Amino acid sequence: MRNLVIEPTSKTPKVILNSDLGIFEITGRSIPEDAIGFYRKILDWIEEYSKSPLPETVFKFQLEYFNTSSSKCLLDIFRKLERMHKNGNKVQIRWHYDSDDEDMAETGQDYQALLDVPFELVPV
């Protein structure tokens, strides 16, 4: 399947979804006005990928800041990964955050509590 790479801007994160190399990353800041428009292609890509995923999928998130609508879109991504996990695939979410950023750690904990999928908090 076609890989998805989106270069970062001042309002959107860098996205690398490469099933050939097994790299799944969203990094940077996410404050787009039209979050759903931005995340739609990511959600579609994951939906397509979930039909024949790799034996193991480790999805890395390293966001420094994001708005509420991005938060909802992230939840939608997590839900898709959760579904993959429930379907018997090995899926892990790694939530990287700045060790000084308590809010981002707390946000990770919120997601962790909400989801039924391996969710690791990684301070950096």
Next chain:
Amino acid sequence: MKDEYFQEEATFLEEARARAERGGLSAQEWREAYATLVDNYENLLKVVQVLTHQATQLESKLEKARAQLELQRKALSHEVEDLEKQVQYQQKEVHKKAQERDILYDRMGRTRLMLIVLFAVLLVIVAFAAYYIFIDTDQMIDFVKRLRGIKDGT
């Protein structure tokens, strides 16, 4: 699919409503549908709680940032005032120095003129002396003799 937030939840709600309106469900089906509705509602509630918490965190962050910016604005405003005072002081100093320089130039001009006049007078004297010593020697000798005569009293 329309690009809207909570699209899945909205779709589920529409389907549930349509199913309820259609009717004809057995008690067991009602129970199952109701259980699904409760599960989804619970899930939605959790999501709303998480999003509300995050939105509050963001507001708090923004408020902190705004307060910090306000402090920086005030600090910058003080610095600008200080700089303006310094600029005014420097301008006064420059003006003062310029006046002093003008006075000094005046003095130098006068001194230069005096030196030129003195040099010109000296040049005239030397020219006269040279004329009589080297060119009109006889008149010089006469002049010296006359001087001696006056001195001797003859």
